[in-house]
Amino acid sequence: MTKPILPGAAIGVLGSGQLGRMFAIAARRMGYRVHTLSPDQDTPTGQVADVEVTASYDDLDAVSEFARRVSVVTFEFENVPAPTAEAAARCAPVRPSGSVLHTTQQRIREKSFLTKGGLPTTPYREVRTLEGLDRAIAELGCPAVLKTAAFGYDGKGQFRVDAANSAPEAWNAIGKQEAVLEAFIDFDCEISVVAARGEDGQFVHYGAIENQHNRHILDVSVAPARVAPKIAREAVDLARCVLEKLGVVGVLCVEFFVARDGALMINELAPRPHNSGHLTVDACVSSQFEQQLRAVCGLPLASTEMHRPAAMANLLGDLWANGEPDWRAACAFPGVKLHLYGKLEPRPGRKMGHLTALNHDPEEAYRTVLAARRSLTR
Numbered sequence: 001m002t003k004p005i006l007p008g009a010a011i012g013v014l015g016s017g018q019l020g021r022m023f024a025i026a027a028r029r030m031g032y033r034v035h036t037l038s039p040d041q042d043t044p045t046g047q048v049a050d051v052e053v054t055a056s057y058d059d060l061d062a063v064s065e066f067a068r069r070v071s072v073v074t075f076e077f078e079n080v081p082a083p084t085a086e087a088a089a090r091c092a093p094v095r096p097s098g099s100v101l102h103t104t105q106q107r108i109r110e111k112s113f114l115t116k117g118g119l120p121t122t123p124y125r126e127v128r129t130l131e132g133l134d135r136a137i138a139e140l141g142c143p144a145v146l147k148t149a150a151f152g153y154d155g156k157g158q159f160r161v162d163a164a165n166s167a168p169e170a171w172n173a174i175g176k177q178e179a180v181l182e183a184f185i186d187f188d189c190e191i192s193v194v195a196a197r198g199e200d201g202q203f204v205h206y207g208a209i210e211n212q213h214n215r216h217i218l219d220v221s222v223a224p225a226r227v228a229p230k231i232a233r234e235a236v237d238l239a240r241c242v243l244e245k246l247g248v249v250g251v252l253c254v255e256f257f258v259a260r261d262g263a264l265m266i267n268e269l270a271p272r273p274h275n276s277g278h279l280t281v282d283a284c285v286s287s288q289f290e291q292q293l294r295a296v297c298g299l300p301l302a303s304t305e306m307h308r309p310a311a312m313a314n315l316l317g318d319l320w321a322n323g324e325p326d327w328r329a330a331c332a333f334p335g336v337k338l339h340l341y342g343k344l345e346p347r348p349g350r351k352m353g354h355l356t357a358l359n360h361d362p363e364e365a366y367r368t369v370l371a372a373r374r375s376l377t378r
């Protein structure tokens with residue numbers, strides 16, 4: 001074990017969105033300093049960090065200089081280019097490591113890692129050419145989803161294939177690049193497990209969280225997930241397996257489809273705190289962001305105990321279509337907490353903030369968070 005990085009030290013975050021912001025808030029509360037690097041200015045993370053560096057991820061001199069000034073580097077999005085992570089790693093420890101990034105930032109690598117490890121995924125085929133796509137459609141059947149292998153999130157770079165003859169259209173739509181074709185799963189529900197692993201192998205998790213998506217973007221999460229205890233246990237066991245096999249030091253989220261027969265299929269991995277874990281900030285003894293901090297600093301991980309069930313609803317830029325949402329109305333709901341990320345421009349589909357409702361009954365938390373969100377635009 002290396003020596004723990006103690007309060008007072010500076011932590012570097014590559015990326016500057018809301019995940020970095022909530023990480024920075026957790027880190028500053030525990031007396032750490034936070035530096036952030038991204039190509040942007042006045043960012044959600046930069047607004048609450050001690051130091052905001054504006055530089056391209058390809059500016060390896062700037063990345064090295066950034067890493068030299070901190071005790072450890074972590075990241076808040078998995079698409080940090082490999083040379084950036086390598087440049088940082090020459091000057092400071094990077095956690096999770098570049099190899100975790102490498103596996104999880106490309107769908108083909110991620111899926112073959114899972115398959116080789118005997119972990120269940122959605123049925124899929126690798127696609128590199130139009131002819132390959134034709135073959136994959138013939139093998140998997142329709143409906144299916146074509147997803148670019150690299151740099152996809154929130155449904156970007158995806159095309160639903162409903163008919164065998166739509167291969168050329170699908171291939172053009174994703175820009176004729178390396179991809180995977182996945183069988184379209186008629187799932188019962190979607191769940192995720194947010195978990196953390198320390199340098200010494202300590203493992204903690206927040207149990208199964210239930211997720212509803214809208215237009216491929218996470219819309220609402222509920223914890224604990226309203227699934228059979230056996231399914232929740234299996235999901236946690238699979239998540240533990242993923243974190244151990246990848247050797248993660250930090251937080252990782254595993255997203256699952258729950259099939260109609262209760263079988264679990266891993267849809268995606270995110271090697272960082274995840275949108276579905278935002279409710280841990282208000283509902284748990286320690287949030288997913290504090291776990292990330294503790295893990296990357298080599299401190300013991302904290303309790304994940306949930307004070308009360310919770311539901312989280314995302315606030316997308318669409319809510320601003322008719323002007324500023326009515327914050328007073330949402331704040332009038334007792335037990336509802338408002339989080340805004342400090343983003344200046346509310347574009348449609350852009351995650352601007354979220355609401356969390358706490359209640360002894362998850363159903364009631366779910367109803368309340370939706371009512372609070374509706375009240376914003378009435």
Ligand code: AMP
Binds near residue numbers: 152153183190217
């Ligand atoms: P992804 O970006 O791959 O996580 O996809 C975002 C969302 O799209 C998922 O959470 C699902 O709601 C939906 N989706 C993606 N892939 C599939 C699939 N193979 N079958 C059914 N729904 C899917």
